[in-house]
Amino acid sequence: MKMKSEAFRNWLMGGSDPLEEEMLETLKDADDSHKDEASWKEPEVFKPYRRSLRDVLIEKGYYRSFYVALSVVLCVVLIALLLATVMDMPYFGQADTLLDSEVSEFYVENTLEDTGAVNVISGIILNYRGFDTLGEAHVLFIAVCSVIILLRMPKEDALSAYHIDREAEKPENDDILFAGARVLVPLIILFGVYIILNGNISPGGGFSGGAVIGAGLILCVAVYGFERMRRFFNYNTFRTLSVLALISYTSAKTFHFITGANDLHVHIPTGTPGTIFSGGLLLPLNIFVGVVVACTMYALFSMFRKGDF
């Protein structure tokens, strides 16, 4: 199966968009409410006013060289802007880098006492700047919801309307893949859990661990097929896990906001830095973020591959 980028080159030479024609064709086959949209032709009087710059240049034959020249100019301008910005930054790894920046100095000196986390980055993104991480978790959830709205098809429609063959459901009969995955999938998921739990000691945290667990689940579904995967990870599981994790994260952060804004000093013990159970609420927050990210990765792959869980 060759996968050339010939559709783009045809469009560059002056053709029309092939995906637009396919969309109009499927609109014609659809129910009656869309029939008028597909068969409406605009009156001939409008045609002289409809000529865009692209039509003019295609007639003269200059469109391709114009496109290439404009893209090269845009690239050079962007490169110049970015280089000019980087020249203003301090050098990497010098001892006097923190002289002008009070915020960085504060973070480097006070994070260990305030949050109890040896990994300064985890301490910053989950304690000082926990509000930004709350926004990020919400953005992930909304992205997955939009993909599900756009791409989800009920089983009967999926098989009849779009001719998706049943091969998407069966696992591949590949010996190497089976033998490798039988060893690798438990190790990958275990490694992801390790990264999440050690978020406040070693590099990692919720996002990295969740991405690794998501990748492990994708390998699992590619090897064992969607039928077997649906026994323990179906739509209800995904819905319950994501919503519960997001609600728990929001409640924990709300608790912090209310006690912080009203000066109620409810002290969650920070423990000894360097152990797993340290850093106050850092460990639960890492787990919630990791769960949301893992469910997001698996849901995106399922929607792309099959259209259903």
Place this chain on the structure above:
Amino acid sequence: MNNLFTVIVLGLLIVCAVATCLSRNLLVSVVIFMAYSLLMSVVWVLLQSPDLAITEAAVGAGVTSILMFAALKKIHQMKDKKHENEE
């Protein structure tokens, strides 16, 4: 020696980025994009931020490229059916 290694990795980054745009085969483009993510992960380690290196390796060279392969398969499935109908 560290300086030379950094210069080589950054040069390879530029080569990968340009090759992704200019290749005629979409499958080859996605594979070069995966290689770009891998080199970016090495750059994050050189800049001493291992959190970003783990995340870039798992997301860029893992999940994003798999999603692009799945998208390619969807487009060419529709294209192959169209060609079969025309023949």
